[in-house]
Amino acid sequence: MDSIPNEDDLEKLLVAEQNVPYGKNYESFEDEENYLLELRNANALENLEHRSIPNDLFHSSQPVGSPTRNGDDIPSTLDLYSSDNAAIDTDISEDETINQRHAPQTDYRYPNTSANPKMGLEESMDIDMPSIDLDISNAAAFPRDSNLLFRNYNSHTKTSEKGSPVNFEKENQDSNVLFSTGRTSVLHIDAEQSQTNNTVTPLKDDALSLFSFENDVNGAVNDNSLDQKLSASKNSQRVSLPFFSKIELDEGSSFSGPKISARTSSGKIIYFPKKKNRHSDGLLLQPKRLADEISQVNEIGKDFNQDLLNSVRIWSENFLIVSKEKSVALKTEKLDSLQITNCTTKPQSQKLWVDTYRPQLFRDLLGDERVHRAAMHWIKAWDPCVFGKSRLQPSKSMRFNPRFTNITSDSDRPDKRIMMLTGLAGAGKTTLAHVIAHQAGYKVLEINASDDRTAHTVHEKVSSAISNHSALSSQPTCVIVDEIDGGDPAFVRALLSLLESDEKATEYSQAGNSKKKKKFKKLCRPIICICNDLYTPALRPLRPYAQIIYFRPPPQASLVGRLRTICRNENIAVDSRSLTLLTDIYNSDIRSCINSLQLLSLNNKRIDSETIKLLQPKSNSFSTSSLIQSLFLQLDNKQIRAIEASQPTYSHLDALLARIDGANDSESVLMNCFHTYLDLPFTDSLLSKPALTSEWLYFFDQLHSQCYKGNYELWRYIPYSIIHFHYLYATPEKCRLPHPPRSDLEALKLYRTRKEILDSFISTLNAYENQMHGERSILLELIRTILITINPTLKQKEDSMPRSALPSKIEHAINILNHYNLRFQQLPVGDGNYVYRLEPPLDELVWDAPTSSYSVRQMLSQELLKKRLADIKKQTLTDNPTSSNSSRKRKDFNSGKAIKRDFFGRIISEPKSEAVTSNNAALNTGDHPVSIKHAINIKFHDGFSNAVRKPISLNEILNF
């Protein structure tokens, strides 16, 4: 009998180790603890009810007598709960049995002990709480076990399937036991035969619980129980199989045997005394408390119950907290995943940073502030004509913009009807045009190079914009012509016709001739032109009419600051050194820098110098450079043999010829060789090799010019002129190629620029001068003399300068400036100073151009302005010869005084006062001699200076 359970125990251990990992053992421990708690609660209640002394004594004898059995009991308990499904089922069934047992107890006590209603209430509370907790724990644990079992071993599904009918049978068994009929016991026996050994132990447990129930009912009859015990023991001894022993147990229970019979049978059977020992332990402890504190029975019970409740509550709360934490963790994980997806989608939906960070206000513009202010001042000069505002005050305008005094005129519009913004690409020209037009209150109509831009467009768009208000908005229209140098020359000519008709309309309106004025339209809206190359031939007729504003790239520091702001807004980590390198690569081109940053930010959230260096353009194309290296490389004999061995009728020179012929542009290959061969180390004391190269270059030039004339069949002979470099200059070492040859292209660009300057100058000459002078004599002889004449040398010493001598030299210079339509234009230099620059810039056509001081040029500029105003006066007053004669005399008188004053040492300030007097004289007609006298006395000392900086609000700028 003892050996069989041991074998079962080993099998269970093996099954547990194979099937269940360590975690499940831990969970089984929890289940065990729950079971023990339940048992202790039940036993405590029962013990409180019992007051008979012999029962206590009987229980105390068992644990003392069997210490070894306690050692055996521990693994058996593990085995009991190692099978998870069986354990769970037994727990559930035990709960039901407990509930059933307690119900009749209350019925029994109620009629007997009416004096103890409190005890009944306490019992009911104790029963409800543990059952709820157990259900929660079981429900939480069960699905995991089933899932784990399903994943690991499919065979366990069978055991789970078997588990459910076992529960059903147990329920029937309980109900049948209550009725205690013999037939049903026979049916149970048949069912038990089909069960496996694993299900044997729960039956024993059920029997134990039922047996204890019957003992309570029949506790008084001791003698009958002893007889039953003896008969039971005899039957068990006879039958060796455990099957039969089970039958006897059931019969005993059916006969409502007391504990004594169970105990005698359990004394011989291993499992019975284990649990009794535990029960006895609990009973022994609790009765001692009762004996010690009999008077405080109620108080002790309350404390005990509260401790249990508190511990259970704490456990449940901890469980809930843990479950909440887990759920929170799951939610956070989901949120993280959502954020990741959001990050990936954001960059795709963004638009270009060039558009996002485009300046919208005047104060946000980059670059030279004076250039922006000059452009703003020009467009504000249109306000009297467009918006009907009062004229600009000369003193205010001159205070801030002395170099643009020409803009202020007697009419309600600036003298230059068109503004031309010129500069390199990416300097901010278009942005400035839009910002100042919007700030000044205009609606912008932009005509770009990509639009249709013909003479017809001028009449449709520009003329209608100029003459009429737009129906869509109440704001007047400002026309911005972008990329004007790349457009059709007919467009420029049509635009020029608008300006010419405006000139004639102005003249006729001043003359008072209203009939002729109707034929010509007046230009009433500003037009801003934007170009990259000011000296394109197409723009030549437009240049005299335009207020030209030169754009330079913005300072590097301000551009780096703006780029850093953009990086901060876009959460990009970048340092100033990297941004400085970026601006160096793109030569302060704002558009290229911002586009490159946006491109880099797609892959990198941190940009450093090495990343930016990847943007540098490649210096050489691979094929051309490798071809040139092979041309100047002398091969070894081994290499030559290898090439010739692979193809017998093919030499390495043929290979080179084939590569030269395959090149896309043989001219660029030749120019690369031409720029490289003089750097190579070749031994030639008498320079015979360069002389021979010149013959081959002449051969190439002849073929090339013939190909341009249409004789393309000569193209095949061009590679032979290139192969001679290999014969003459090849070296065993690889040559290092310099940067690609740019001197040829740069010379061509400079040639075109200077040729355009020369052509524009020749176009201003009159027919007589065109008749007498050819282009070559003008370039080689005349321009030099003109430049020297308009830059006369003046000494500062007054003693050596008689007054009567200077007028001839100065007047001669002024006459030449006026005759050849030259002028000095005042331009700002980077550090805040000003220079007078000749327009058109004939200085570039000569070496070591003669220069004169600032004061001399300023004086000449003022005198030239006076002369031109006088000429205009003459033209307008041709109908009144007498008044013109009188005005001429007065102007001569004024000019004489002005020139005399210059030689008292006030060369710098006096010309400005002269300008004011000349303006006043021009404004006044000849019929008011008194006002002229007053004008003579004006002394104007204000001037623009950066020495003392003054903060200016935007309202002051806008209120000019």
Place this chain on the structure above:
Amino acid sequence: MLWLDQYRPKTLASLDYHKQLSERLISLSSTNEFPHLLVYGPSGAGKKTRVVAILRELYGPGSEKLKIDQRTFLTPSSKKLQINIVSSLHHLEITPSDVGNYDRVIMQELLKDVAQSAQVDLQAKKIFKVVVINVADELTRDAQAALRRTMEKYSNNIRLILIANSTSKIIEPIRSRTLMVRVAAPTPEEIILVMSKILTAQGLEAPDSLLNNIANNCDRNLRKAILLLETVHAKSPGNKQLIDTGAQLPLPDWQTFIQQVGDSMLQEQSPARILAVRSMLYDLLSHCIPPTTILKELLSFFLSKVDTKLHPYLIQAAANYEHRTRMGNKSIFHLEAFVAYFMKVYAMLQLGMELPSY
């Protein structure tokens, strides 16, 4: 206006020198039989001044009312050519060398257009129109050949006046069909006389030493002399008396630069020096200096600096490379070829080697 144009005489009677030539031209203009003319002489001698005076003699003051037209011609290969034409009611002036190798097309079409519009007014002073061809010695051979038939066929309606520096580049058939009028360069005395006239008109005075210095250094070029006088006036301190400071007269800056190129070639003969000279040549070309002018100026510099043994070699080389610049497109090749040839020959002379036969 510069003094050069301000004080230019406008009639044959008011010319300052070559009186006999003026008298013959006056009598030639007064007859109805005006031939084709070929006016030749060095630069600065006054050729164009005399042509303008002849036109005034033929047609009166109306010939001075000028306008500038820009005509567009289409070549057989569908290329557009633009040329400026100075014209009046009685005459046309063209410079065909501005369009390079396509001058034949312009000559043929233009003369045909002019010839077809005959003079209808029988009472007019002259029944022919005059076409002035400037820089005729730069016409291509095809263009000159095209002129032969045109001169004969339309001689009733058109009279040609060719202006050239040298007759060596004019083909023989054209020379035989024209009356060749030589305008010699003025003598230093005549130049001094003209400058004195200008100074008197301006109310200025100058010492004789200054005038002599200018007259002797202007290569008998009156245009150059007048421009130099104006330059000295602008640079002198402020008074009515021009001072002869004894300083050297300023050369044109492009000449100074070319002399620097020649100096660097004389100092060293090596591939590195050829490379340095190349960048200087690029600088000259980018300043629109014609390559033929560069070669001429370099040659004249070397002739004054180098031993006379090398002169034939250099003259022939310069002529050869000038020819090549006209035949090809890339003038830098041929300018550098001249540099390399000069360095080679000069190095051989320095080393005492025998020069090759040219």
